[in-house]
Amino acid sequence: MDTLISTLLSGVVLGALYALMASGLSLVWTTLGVFNFAHGALMTIGAFVAWTVSEAVGLGLPAGVVAGVASAALLGVVVEYLLIRPFYGRPNMLLITVMTTLAGMIILEKGAQMIWGARLKQLPRLIDGEVSIFGAVISAHEALIIVVAPLILLALWQFTxxxxxxxxxRAVxxxxxxxxxxxxxxxxxxxxxxGLGAALAGLTGVLLGGIRFITPSLGAEPLVKAMIVVIFGGLGSLGATVGAAFVIGLAEAFLVLTLGLYWTPFALFLGLIAVLIFRPNGLFGRV
Amino acid sequence: MSRFLEVEGMTAGYGAVTVLRNISLYVDHGENVGLFGPNGHGKTTLLRTLSGLMRAAMGKVRFDGQDISRARPWEIVGLGMVQAQQGNTLFGEMEIAETLELAAFNRRAREKAAANLDRIYTLFPRLAERKRQKAKTLSGGERQMLSIGAALMCAPRLLLLDEPTLGLSPRLKEELAEALRAISQDVPLVVVEQDVELLLALSNRLYLIEHGEVQREIGKDNAPDHQEIMDMYFGEHA
Known part of the structure; x- marks a missing residue:
């Protein structure tokens, strides 16, 4: 019973993080029709900047969080200006921007490695302590993620x-x-x-930086997961993306429990392919 | 005093294809102007260029004394020249009410948003009945009304309409013509239309646009009769 609940909880934590990450990707896709491969790298930069401001400079975690999110947002605007804007209106813009944002990802990742090095860094948790839910124990930091992510997404939905x-x-x-x-x-x-999409990526990075070690390739795996989520949910709608994020998060948690870490990505992609065969517009997409 | 809208020697097109050749026309304060002519002869391109969606290769456009030849579409809307596109679906996934509220985007329009919204719902009761309906579910006539309504929400000082009655049933067409007459009471119009009778009833002057050029200017004093109009459309021997 405890295993079940703690698996469920870790699935919800993953789902919340994926929802934040994927909704940024989805926002960029619905507005510009561009798939931003640099999204994961922007998340990494957000985590690194938060670490620098909070730990290396020592201004404290709140300042670090703000700096991390702001720098990711700013960098997002720069990526748009340099890598996307020159190609608007080209008939093959989607393909061109796949290449330019992939290049952006590599530049940002390697740049992060040059600036921060390959040594593992970690952010302190946003709040200390643990929370017990139905007998299962998770860190208060993870509990905060479960609460904060839906609130941010609700705010985003109200905004749009x-x-x-x-x-x-949405009109554009x-x-x-x-x-x-x-x-x-x-x-x-x-x-x-x-900028907004990148800010969401930066926030994900800051939250993830308290759970995982920050490395230049921190964003690579979340990017792949976010892509699965966005495609799985059906491109274009925020609700579908968030729904899919939690489905994937929970599926991943239970797959890790049953199949183990090694086979889980394999099973997730298999699931994605199956969904796309039977529902080509995604799980929640309109047919 | 300068003209309200003045186009001087405008040449424009798509890539290597020139659509408009050396177009010059004007709209004075307090008058409505009609543009007509065969399809595919540059009327829509002219409106797109005026609104800044396309850039003229040559020539000047002045609106209310300001040079807007190089202005971006949103700047032109901000100055008060607004276009309702032809047969436009606007935003398929947005509801009517949401679309109209959004359309009051520029600063000038926001102050008047509530009053303008009331006025649009009075002009087009169908829109008021379908407030919560998504634009993609609307009929052709309702889309046309929404397109004009959204343009009115921008608080236009000059409204450009591209074939507002295109493809409408005679009854709907009459309804829309009625609304256009009401609108023209307080906003001057530049209307592109195939229906010359409707244009003559609505506007002070007409321009015949053919082969991307102004072929003829028609005022109240030299209004053509039906046969002449047929000749202009189909050639002398039709």
């Missing part, structure tokens, strides 16, 4: 459905010309989507 700026993101994603003719600054919207 209730505010002028948030709605303009659906019809760029029409959005421009209503007075929406399309270029700014692109930068905003990228």
């Amino acid at each position: 459905t209730r505010t002028y700026l948030g709605r303009s993101l 994603g659906q019809n760029q010309d029409a959005a421009a003719l209503l007075g929406i600054n399309v270029s700014f919207t692109f930068a905003l989507a990228f």
Whole structure:
């Protein structure tokens, strides 16, 4: 019973992290139609900057969190400006940006290695202590992730459905010309989507940095998971992405329990392929 | 006093294909202007270039005394020149009410958003009935109304309409013409239309656009009769 609950909990923690990560990826995809392969590297940079500000400089964790998220957001805007913007309107933009963002990922990862080195770093936990839920014990840091992630995603959802700026993101994603003719600054919207997506990646990095060791390739695995989540859920809708994130998180936790760490990625990809065969638009996508 | 809108020697096109050749026209304060001519002769391209979606290769556009030849679409909307595109679905996944609220995006429009929204729902009661419906589920006529409604939410000082009655049933067309007359009471219009009678009823002057050029300017005093209009569309011997 305890194993079941603790597996369930670790699945929810994973789901919450994947949801944060994947919703940033999904936001960029729905607004610009670009799949950002540098998303994981932006997350890594966020974690490293948070570590530098909080641990190396010693300004404390709150300052580190803010700096980590802000630097990821800023870098996201730079990535958009340098690697995406020159190619808008090209008929093969999707393919070009696959290459440019892959290049961006490599540059950022290698850059992180040059700046911070390959030695493992770790952020302190956001809160100390442990929480007991139905007899299973998780760290308070993980419990915080379970609470914070849905709140952030709720705020993001409110932003995209209730505010002028948030709605303009969705409008630009659906019809760029029409959005421009209503007075929406399309270029700014692109930068905003990228910045917000990167901020979410940075936040994921900061949260993950308290659980795992921070290395230059910290973001590689979450990027793959986020891609599975976004495709699995059906490209384009925030709700579908979040739903899929928790499905994948829980599936992963139980697969690790039953099949072990080694076969879990294999099983996840098999599941993804199966879903795409029977529901080509994703699990929650419209057919 | 300068003209409200003035186009001077505009040449524009797509890549190597020139669509508009040396177009010059103007709209004075307080007048409505119609553009007509055969399909595929550059009317839509002209509106797209005026709105900044395309950049003219040559020529100048001045709106309310300001040079907007190189301005971006959202800057032009900010200045008050707004276009409702033809047969536009706008944002398929957005509800009518949400689309209209979003359309009051520029600063000038936000102050007037509530009043403009009321006015649009009075002009187009169908939109008020379908507030919570997504744009992709609307009929052609309703999409047209939404497109015009959204443009009105931008608080236009000059409204460009691209074939507002295209593909509508005669009854709907009459309904829309009625609404356009009401709109033209307080916003000057530049209307692209195939229906010259509707244009003549709505506007002070007409431009015939053919082969990407202004072929003829028509005022109240030299209004053509039906046969002449048919000739302009189909050639003298039709």
